[in-house]
Amino acid sequence: MKYPALLPFTDVLPVLGQFDAIIDVRSESEFALDHIPGAINCPVLDDDERIRVGTTYKQVNAFEAKKVGAALVSRNIARHIEQSWIDKPRDWKPLVYCWRGGNRSGAMAHVLAKIGWPAIQLDGGYKAYRAHVSTELTQPPRLDFRVICGTTGSGKSRLLEVLDAIGAQVLDLEQLAAHRGSVLGNLPGEPQPSQKRFETRVWDKLRHVDPARPVFVESESKKVGNLRVPDAVMEQMRASPCIALTLSRPNRVRLLMEDYHHFCFDPATLNTQLDCLVQLHGRDKIDRWHAMANGGRMPQLVDELLVDHYDPAYVRSIDRNFAQYGAAEALELADIGAADFLAAARFLHPA
Template sequence: MRLDAVNAASGRFDDIIDVRAPLEYAEDHLPGAINLPVLNDEERAQVGTIYKQISPFDARKIGAALVAANVARHIAGPLKDRAGGWQPLVYCWRGGQRSGAMATILGQVGWRVARVEGGYKSWRAIVVRRVQELGFPSPVIVLDGNTGSAKTAILSRLAARGHQVIDLEGLANHRGSLFGARGAQPSQKAFEGRLAAALEGLDSNRPVLVEAESSRIGNLSVPRAVWQGICRGRRLTLNVPVTARAAYSARDYSDISHDPAEVQRILQRLAPLHPAARIEEWLRLADHGDWISLAEGLMRHHYDPRYDKHRARYDAQGAAPIWLDDLNDLDIAADKVEAALARPVTG
């Protein structure tokens, strides 16, 4: 059975199997897919070289032997406990020979196998259209606020209360600031795939809350249609004293205190943007572990001026202010955001 990518992604399968080589899978794959390659990276390169330099026939013959051996290992290994009623979905790059070989062998075992028509390539086309052209299917409400306003944490609480939320920083695995790295980020394609899946899951009759972001989150770009939706969205702005934001950031980014050398490297990268004396002061604060003072200095002289300049482009749309004295109880902060959401839009 062959399914188009839309039906494949929304279907009910026991496993989604990506039979492409590991490097292809690592760059991006269908949500929830496992990798059972019929050719590994080296074998795929070997077959490709034979195809170009010797003949297509020799490439297919050697490729068939490698594919058969690899599929046999998968059946005897990862798939050995699958029962007779197991129903997998299989795909490769274009829905061609690699997924065809896997589907044929699994089908001969007696399993009911489906293939993605057009393979990963067709899925990628759907993703690109969603994030680059269609964007949000729901009205967008943007939670704004200067660095350290606990926007991500407040949105998390609102999501737990049943509001529709898309956590762009979570999808990008980055907190969206100089010190925001949380380990390896996904590839741009993988980020867009995650985002497309989140967008498809929205109820178009209800608004969706997102955090105000720049057009880049770490090393990743926010896709065009999504970025445009954020720029046009109704805005709620958290207004929090800088001292409260600094204290919150020192707690929220406590992990960076375990890598002082990395903090020093990041601060040094700011040297072209600030006076030397200011950089030296920040380095001194980091060296002494005075994270609250460092956070406050960065907010006053680096983050806040840049936020204000960026935000000036959207002030004409009218942002509803939400005033918070501190960030000690984020449930109270979430209550205030909910109250702002309930107020009618004016103007």
């Protein structure tokens, strides 16, 4: 094969894990929005440099813009080689891509190949990769989902974590979305990914699943925070067998106090989130909940939120949205210790 070789994503996908490096040469903001799993960001033009080249193109002409861009690209490629790859052996095999498989990745792949490395350039770039992901999520493989259902605080997420740890197949949508799936579900210090990044994470997880084995998933709504679960994945989940996880209300309060302990130290943030419920519960009740948060009466507040908000919402939605919930397998947790979740996980996924 002559290098740099230009290959479509359909040829690259089966060997994606065999590259020594997947190099995304787009700018840092493009990379942050979404990228191929495992890719590293080595821009040949950063955000400011792209603006500079684009401005020259519009205000002067294409020839002057190409000169400016060529100088910047050359310096950046040299810097990446010196800082990151100068010690790589001759058989080091990188995959290089940009937005459409054009000049940016072409320049990087050309230089790497001239050095002697077997560089591959992705034909069509990220745009071709994104089209593949979109198609796959529109028509995902038929999977044996087992949907873990249960009221807020019953331990669904913890159970998924333990199932994953003992080798079961798990699709943890809340983990992939960086959100706990409720009005109070924002994770402190961890913003949600973009919709495209979330879909990449879902696609990457599903492509490694063995369809002959069960895949455990939580009974999510169509949106996890601000992110939408792909429709075809959601349709499969809602038609799948269910597991009804139960835990006593006092233990649910304890579990939620542990999982949402950050709100105990920041009642102002909690109250801002509670304001989202004014339309459902009225200003008077929200003000009373504010007073509980400000007064440190968190267990009482959590208990009222369960009784007045979360549990009624769950009852209204679960039968309507999950067709097999009426025949769900019952699984009761006695407590919220590690041994309790391990026993439940072993029941669902025997060693």
